[in-house]
Amino acid sequence: MVSVLQNVAVDCADAYGLALFWSGVTGRPLDPDSAPGDRETRVLLAEGPALYFNQVPEPKRDKNRLHLCLRPDTSRDQEVERLLALGATFLADHRDPDGTGWAVLADPEGNEFCVLRSASERAAAHP
Incomplete structure (x- = not known):
């Protein structure tokens, strides 16, 4: 027997607003039943x-113990610039x-995440 990973949960002050940001990051849609003001x-x-x-009612206080790592389909540096334009902060x-x-x-x-090199950047470094 095994367990299947259903979702990655992020506690936040504004569920809908933060989901919109991550929808922009991933290029994927929100759940169609989502609306501004939803708590989930x-x-x-x-x-x-x-x-x-x-x-959740409490604010984020410390460094994440778990974070997401993103591998863009463009260059890492182009993706960093795109995400900053979406509202991310460079740490x-x-x-x-x-x-x-x-x-x-x-x-x-304030939830930390990493932007890695793209697959093509990795391949070019190791022909």
Whole structure:
């Protein structure tokens, strides 16, 4: 017997608003039953678990113990710029001069996530 991962839950102050941000990040739609003011909503990913946003009363206080890592279909640096334009905040730069590494960003509620190199950037580094 095994368990199947149903969703990745994110506690937040504004479930609908944060889900809209992550919908923009992933290019995937919100659950069609979602509406502004909902205390719970989901972003329906193409495959795998959904991103589930749950409104809670307490604010985020510390560094995430679990975070999402994104592999863009464009370059890592182009994706960082796109996500900053969507409302992300730049937290830490772990990009190296040789092109390896990642960038750490936060969503509008301060949840950290990483932007990795794209598959094509990784392949070009290791022909």
